[in-house]
Amino acid sequence: MKIVFNFLKQHKIKVIMISVFMVAYYFCLPKNLFDNPTSTVVTAKNNELLGAVIADDGQWRFPELDTVPKKFEQCILQFEDAYFYNHFGFNPISIGKAMIENIKAKKVVRGGSTLTQQVIRLSRKNKKRSYFEKFQELILATRLELRHSKKEILKLYASHAPFGGNVVGLEMASWRYFGLQPHQLSWAETATLAVLPNAPSLIYPGKNQQKLKNKRNRLLQKLYKEGVIDRITYDLAIEEELPQKPYLLPEIASHFVQEIAMNKKGKRVKSSIDIHLQKQVNNLVKQHYLRQKQNEVYNMAVLVLDVKTRKVLSYVGNSPTDKAHQKDVNNIIAPRSTGSTLKPFLYAQMLQSGDLLPTQLVADIPTEIAGYSPKNFNLTFDGAVPANEALTRSLNIPFVRMLKYYGLEKFREDLKAYHIKHINKSADYYGLSLILGGAETSLWDLCKTFAGYAGIVNHYEELKHNYYQREFVEPHFLFDTVSNFGEIQKNYTTIDAGTAFLTLNTLIEVNRPYTDQAWKYYDSSQTIAWKTGTSFGNKDAWSIGVTPKYVVGVWVGNSDGEGRPNLTGVGSASPLMFNVFDILPKSNWFLEPYENLTEVSICDKSGFLAKTICPSITKRVQKNAMKAKSCMYHKQIVVDKDERFRVNSNCESIANTVTKAWFILPPLMAYYYQQNNADYKPLPKYRADCHRLENNTMDFVFPTKYVSKISLTRGINNEFNPIILTLKHANAEANVYWYLDKKFVGKTQQYHEQAIIPKQGTHTITVIDDLGNELKRVIEVKN
Known part of the structure; x- marks a missing residue:
C-alpha cells in the first residue's frame, strides 16, 4: 500500500493525466448513438407488415432491427469487413493498405474502415473527412466495441446504413426494392443490398445498372470462393435481374396504422390484427363499395373484435375511395348519429329494472310528447306490440314511449356505465330523440358495448356464476396486451347475465336482409344477434352483430354527412356484416345462464305477469321479473x-x-x-235493456293531439277538401254525436268518421256518445 502511495506521489501529473484520459475515454461515446426520428411501423400478429408512416425528417427509416438475417451478415462481412469478428474496432492492416494505395493513386481508391468505424461515422452524420476526424472515429470505434457486442454493432449498421434516396436501413430497403422482408430475400437480392451503402446512388432505376450488377456479382463470386454458397446457388444468383422500380409499402390497414402513429409515433408495433382476415375483409369492403357507390355512397368501415380477449382482429377505417370522397377519414372512430343502435340497451335496462318483460305489450299508436311526435320507419301503427318484437322490428314509437316511462335521466345514467365517449351531454340536451339517433357515437364504442354484453354471458359460467368488475373495457390492438376486466365479484355492475342473454337472444330474431324467416332452419346458418340502425335523413347505416366469439360492426354512409335514398342499416350495412361473419369460424350459441333466470307465469296475450283470469304460459325470464306489472288488459x-x-x-x-x-x-x-290481429275480439255490446257508463270507451284516431295545426288542401276545382275526423269507440253499436264549435254537424255509428270544412281559425271539436262520454280536440286551421 505504501509503495502504491509513493508511486502516485512521485508520478502525480502522469496519474492525473491518465485518469482524465480514462474518464474522457469512458464518456466519449454518447449514450444513444442515433437520435434520428424513425418511421412508425405496424405489423400483424404474425409479424407481417401492415403499413408504416414516414419519419418526421422525410426519411424512410424503420426502428432498429431485432436481428440481422444470416444472409445479409455473410454478404456485408465479405464485402466490407471480413475480419469483423477478429478486430477490436479498427483493422491496422486494412488501414495501412488503404493508405499505401491511396498515396500511390493520389486519390481515395480504397477505404480501410471497419463496420464498427462506419457505425461511428453514420452516428456522426458523415462529417467531412479528415485525418483528425478519422482519428476520432477510431477512438470511438474502440469504445463502441467495449460497450456493445459484435451482433449489436452489426444491427446498428444494418439499421442505419443508407440505401439510396430517402431509404435508410436494411428493412426499409428490402421492402422498397424487393417488396419483401429481409429474411425472405434471395442471395442475389441480399448481395445487391449489401453493396449499396458503399455506393447508394447506384440503385436509381435506369442508371448505373451494369455497375451495380458488376459489384453484386463480384460479391457473389467471393461468397462462392469462400464456401458461403455452393456452385448452383452462385450460378442461379448471377442470373437474377436487378430491381427495376421501387415497390410501395403494404397498405393493408392504412387507417389502423395512422391511428397507432398518433400515440406510438416512431415505434415498431406488433398488433393483434389477423392479416389473413384483414385481407379478406378488405376484399369484401372493396366489393361492397363498388355496389354502394352506384347509389353515391362512398364510405364505410368494418371492425372485428375477439369477444374473449377484446382484441381487434380486423380494422377497416374506410372504403378504397378517393380524396374527393374523404378517403382519409377514419370512420371507425368518427362520431355519427346512433340511429336505432341504442334500443337494445334500453330494452336490457328495462328488463334489468323489472319495468319490462320480454313479450310484454307496449303501445304503438300515434304519439305526441311535449311537441315531439316520433314516427315508425314504415309510417304505420300496430296498436300494441310485444316488446321483443318492437326491438327486432326496430319500431320507433314504442321505444320513445318506453324511454318516457323508464326515465330519460335514468337511461342517460345507465349509458355512462358503457363508457360511450361521445354521449357526453345531459339528458335534457338529447331529449327523447336519444333513443332514435339524437346522440352520436362511434363504431368503436358500439362494438365495445356489444362485446361487453357477450362477455357478461360468457364469463357467468366461466366464473361459476360470478361477474367481472369491468366488462365494458376498451378493446385493444397490441399483440401482447391483456384486457383487465377487474376483480371477480358476486354481484353484477351493469346488467346481469340473464338480462344480457335475453337481450342477445331477442336480437337473433331480427330478419336477415333479402331472406325470409326460413334462414334459421338451414344447418349452415350461424346464430347471430344483430341490430341495425339508420339515422335521420338516411345519412348513416349501421349493423352490429354478436356471437359468443366475435363482434362485427359495420358503418356505411358518406363521410361528409350527405344522406342518400335507400341508405339503410338493413339494406346497406347488414349484407357486408353477414359476409364478414361468413369468413369467420363458426361458434355455438351462448350457454343459457340458467341460475340467473327465473320461471314465472306470463299472460299469453299481453306478456305481463299473469293474473288468475289470464290464459298463461311459463317462461324463464330475468330475475327482476317479479317487479313487473300484472296483466292490465x-x-x-x-x-x-x-x-x-x-x-x-x-x-x-x-x-x-x-x-x-x-x-x-x-x-x-x-x-x-x-x-x-284478426283474432282480436272487441267487447260484446250491452243488451238494449242494460246501460253502463264507462270511462275511456272512445278515443280520437285523428287528430290525436289535443291541439293540432291543420292546413286545408284544394281539389281539382280549386275547392277546399274536407278534413276527415276519425274516432274509435269500444262499443261497436254506440252512436257518436259530432259538434263543431258547439254546433251539431253529424251522427256516426260503427265507423266513426266525420267530414268537415271549417273556416280559417281556431275551432273546438266535441264528440258525445249515447252514454254521455265526451271528448274534445282543438284544431287551428290554415288555408
Whole structure:
C-alpha cells in the first residue's frame, strides 16, 4: 500500500493525466448513438407488415432491427469487413493498405474502415473527412466495441446504413426494392443490398445498372470462393435481374396504422390484427363499395373484435375511395348519429329494472310528447306490440314511449356505465330523440358495448356464476396486451347475465336482409344477434352483430354527412356484416345462464305477469321479473247465457249470467291492433235493456293531439277538401254525436268518421256518445 502511495506521489501529473484520459475515454461515446426520428411501423400478429408512416425528417427509416438475417451478415462481412469478428474496432492492416494505395493513386481508391468505424461515422452524420476526424472515429470505434457486442454493432449498421434516396436501413430497403422482408430475400437480392451503402446512388432505376450488377456479382463470386454458397446457388444468383422500380409499402390497414402513429409515433408495433382476415375483409369492403357507390355512397368501415380477449382482429377505417370522397377519414372512430343502435340497451335496462318483460305489450299508436311526435320507419301503427318484437322490428314509437316511462335521466345514467365517449351531454340536451339517433357515437364504442354484453354471458359460467368488475373495457390492438376486466365479484355492475342473454337472444330474431324467416332452419346458418340502425335523413347505416366469439360492426354512409335514398342499416350495412361473419369460424350459441333466470307465469296475450283470469304460459325470464306489472288488459265481464250480450245485475239475474275473462285494449290501441290481429275480439255490446257508463270507451284516431295545426288542401276545382275526423269507440253499436264549435254537424255509428270544412281559425271539436262520454280536440286551421 505504501509503495502504491509513493508511486502516485512521485508520478502525480502522469496519474492525473491518465485518469482524465480514462474518464474522457469512458464518456466519449454518447449514450444513444442515433437520435434520428424513425418511421412508425405496424405489423400483424404474425409479424407481417401492415403499413408504416414516414419519419418526421422525410426519411424512410424503420426502428432498429431485432436481428440481422444470416444472409445479409455473410454478404456485408465479405464485402466490407471480413475480419469483423477478429478486430477490436479498427483493422491496422486494412488501414495501412488503404493508405499505401491511396498515396500511390493520389486519390481515395480504397477505404480501410471497419463496420464498427462506419457505425461511428453514420452516428456522426458523415462529417467531412479528415485525418483528425478519422482519428476520432477510431477512438470511438474502440469504445463502441467495449460497450456493445459484435451482433449489436452489426444491427446498428444494418439499421442505419443508407440505401439510396430517402431509404435508410436494411428493412426499409428490402421492402422498397424487393417488396419483401429481409429474411425472405434471395442471395442475389441480399448481395445487391449489401453493396449499396458503399455506393447508394447506384440503385436509381435506369442508371448505373451494369455497375451495380458488376459489384453484386463480384460479391457473389467471393461468397462462392469462400464456401458461403455452393456452385448452383452462385450460378442461379448471377442470373437474377436487378430491381427495376421501387415497390410501395403494404397498405393493408392504412387507417389502423395512422391511428397507432398518433400515440406510438416512431415505434415498431406488433398488433393483434389477423392479416389473413384483414385481407379478406378488405376484399369484401372493396366489393361492397363498388355496389354502394352506384347509389353515391362512398364510405364505410368494418371492425372485428375477439369477444374473449377484446382484441381487434380486423380494422377497416374506410372504403378504397378517393380524396374527393374523404378517403382519409377514419370512420371507425368518427362520431355519427346512433340511429336505432341504442334500443337494445334500453330494452336490457328495462328488463334489468323489472319495468319490462320480454313479450310484454307496449303501445304503438300515434304519439305526441311535449311537441315531439316520433314516427315508425314504415309510417304505420300496430296498436300494441310485444316488446321483443318492437326491438327486432326496430319500431320507433314504442321505444320513445318506453324511454318516457323508464326515465330519460335514468337511461342517460345507465349509458355512462358503457363508457360511450361521445354521449357526453345531459339528458335534457338529447331529449327523447336519444333513443332514435339524437346522440352520436362511434363504431368503436358500439362494438365495445356489444362485446361487453357477450362477455357478461360468457364469463357467468366461466366464473361459476360470478361477474367481472369491468366488462365494458376498451378493446385493444397490441399483440401482447391483456384486457383487465377487474376483480371477480358476486354481484353484477351493469346488467346481469340473464338480462344480457335475453337481450342477445331477442336480437337473433331480427330478419336477415333479402331472406325470409326460413334462414334459421338451414344447418349452415350461424346464430347471430344483430341490430341495425339508420339515422335521420338516411345519412348513416349501421349493423352490429354478436356471437359468443366475435363482434362485427359495420358503418356505411358518406363521410361528409350527405344522406342518400335507400341508405339503410338493413339494406346497406347488414349484407357486408353477414359476409364478414361468413369468413369467420363458426361458434355455438351462448350457454343459457340458467341460475340467473327465473320461471314465472306470463299472460299469453299481453306478456305481463299473469293474473288468475289470464290464459298463461311459463317462461324463464330475468330475475327482476317479479317487479313487473300484472296483466292490465284481461278483465272479467258478465254476459248472458248465450254469451251474445253484456249484462249486469240491473237487467239480468245472476243465475242467467256467465262471467268470462276478456282481453281488452284501450280504444286507440285496439283500433290499430285489430287491423293486424284478426283474432282480436272487441267487447260484446250491452243488451238494449242494460246501460253502463264507462270511462275511456272512445278515443280520437285523428287528430290525436289535443291541439293540432291543420292546413286545408284544394281539389281539382280549386275547392277546399274536407278534413276527415276519425274516432274509435269500444262499443261497436254506440252512436257518436259530432259538434263543431258547439254546433251539431253529424251522427256516426260503427265507423266513426266525420267530414268537415271549417273556416280559417281556431275551432273546438266535441264528440258525445249515447252514454254521455265526451271528448274534445282543438284544431287551428290554415288555408
